Amino acid sequence: MSAPTSHRSAEEIGRTEQGPRPLPELGEQRAAADLSSVDTVLPNGLRVIAVRRSSVPLVELRLRVPFADPADTSVGSAHAARSEVLASTVLTGTAARDRVAIDTELALVGGELDAVVDPERLAFSGNALVSGLDTLLDVLRDVLTGAVYPADEVERERARLVERIRxxxxxxxxxxxEALQDHLYGDHPYAKEMPEADEVAAVGRDDVADLHARAVLPRGSVLVLVGDLEPDAAVAAVGAALETWVGAGEAVALRPLPAVRGGDLLLVNRPGAVQSQIRLAGRGLERTDPRYPALQVANLIFGGFFSSRLVENIREDKGYTYSARSHPEFTPGGAALLVDADTASEVTAAALLETRYELGRLSLVAPTEAEVDTARRYAIGSLLTATSSQGGLASFLVNLAGLGLGIDWFAGHPERLAGVTVEQVSEVALEFFAPSAFTGVVVGDAEVLSARLGALGGVALP
Structure with a gap:
């Protein structure tokens, strides 16, 4: 008879031994360099990346169209509102197919197609059985060249968007x-991630059709295909299907953002809130910077995964938050480091103090070899896991393409991560993780928070 199993006490539940948790050794890695691929530009200016990954008989499609305001006006423009309505209605009908016909044809080949938009790009994502690739591409062509934006569909989707935004x-x-974006970037269009409800309500069918004609352009866009396919044949199929997608000019990319600079945080009043949102931001590095692998490892050690210092401190040890993290965000012409934590109002100042402490500790005290090794292995393993599926690889590659990179960068990154040293991590931590390098916002009830945050310092009070 086996001995009875002991149970953890209430105090032990939710807590773990401090320090990086051991990770299993990485298994044999499939070399990304062995993936058969083609990366080329078609006569209409569309960049096409086709990659063979034959795990299942499917193909994943990603299309990225840079979608900044052609007039490059400020946050107050109607471009964001028109873009949202366009993305919501572009698949609702063409001259040859209505919404039902589009959905039915894709379903018959085991496929689907969706569209979303943000300040940087209009993105189409879809998939189908490999045998249905021609159908998927033909539907995409029809949408790109012949979307008619039926007035009733525009009215219905516009009303839905207004309610969702509110x-x-x-x-x-x-x-x-929104408070962080405004604090960092002011009236740059990138800060306008969500339009105002009244701006959306004012969008008409002709507004959307005109935006499509002016801005949905192949030159400067990129299409990625990943699946059980021959890359050369896939590129030829794309060329044949989309040769009629043409237009004057080039898809408009956002102008670069101003660099993030350290400074006081801004307390944004949310009367009556029982929780606060801490959002910090500092300058990051683009993926092409030779120091980026070391910065990626430093970020993991600080707050980039569950065994990070920040999580161990303000979640596991002190219980100030259920979730805390740090992560890079790649922006037009640059990058930022973001730190997020949601806390109860009464411990907001204490959580901010501990966050600053962990930033300072990382920037001034070298991490251990064990910490760096754990973070390195986690970074490599998570990259390979995230790109192990056809869809994951397609999404990763189209994001790289938006930064001007390709599959070669992806193939070489595990080796770059494996070569990161403690000294390299210490160097980037000193420059990028010093508390003085960060700014940001705290959103919460100012009446409750002001006294403690004022005593802590470094926070501009309302």
Whole structure:
């Protein structure tokens, strides 16, 4: 008879031994360099990347169209509103197919197609059985060259968007994100991630059709195909299907953002809130910078995964937050380091103090070899896991393409990560993780927070 199993006490539940948790050794890695691929530009200016990954008989499609305001006007423009309505209605009908016909043809080949938009790009994502690739491409061609934006569909989707935006603007995370973007980037169009509800309500069918004609352009765009396919044949199929997608000019990319500079945080008042959102931001590095692998490892050690110092401190040890993290964000012409934590109001100042402490500790005290080794292995393993599926690889590659990179960068990154040293991590930590390198916002009830944050310092009070 086996001995009874002991149970953890209430105090032990949710807590773990401090320090990096051991990770299993990485298994044999499939070399990305062995993937058969083609990366080329078609006569209409569309860049096409086709990659053979034959795990299942499917093909994943990603199309990225840079989608900044052609007039490059400020945050107050109607471009964001028109873009949202366009993305919501571009698949609702063409001269040859209505919404039902589009969905039916794709379903018959085991496929689907969706569209989303943000300040940087209009993105189409889809998939189908390999045998249905021609159908998937033909539907995409029809949408890109012949979307008609039926007035009833525009009216219905516009009303849905207005309600969604009004609801989203009441959510603490959305309030915090918008406050941070405004604090960092002012009136740059990148800060306008969500249009105003009244701007959307004013969008008409002709507005959307005109934007499509002016901005949905192949030159400067990139299409990625990953699946059980022959890359050369896939590129030829894309060329034949999309040869009629043409247009004057080039898809408009956002102008570079101003660099993030350290400074005081801004307290944004949210009366009556029982929780606060801490959002910090500092300057990051682009993926092409030779120091980026070391910065990636440093970020993991600080707050980039569950065994990080920040999580161990303010979640595991002190219980100030359920979730804390740090992560890079790649922006037009640059990058930022972001730190997020949601806390109860009464411990907000204490959580900010501990966050600053962990930033300072990383920037001034070299991490251990064990910490660096754990972070290196986690970075390599998570990269390979995220790109192990056809869809994951397609999404990763189209994001790289938006930064001007290709599959060669992806293939070489595990080796770059494996070569990161403690000294390299210490060097980038000193420059990028010093508390003085960060700014940001705290969103919460100013009446509750002001006294403690004022005593802590470095926070501009309302």
């Amino acid at each position: 609801l989203a603007r009441s959510q603490p995370n959305v309030i915090a994100r």
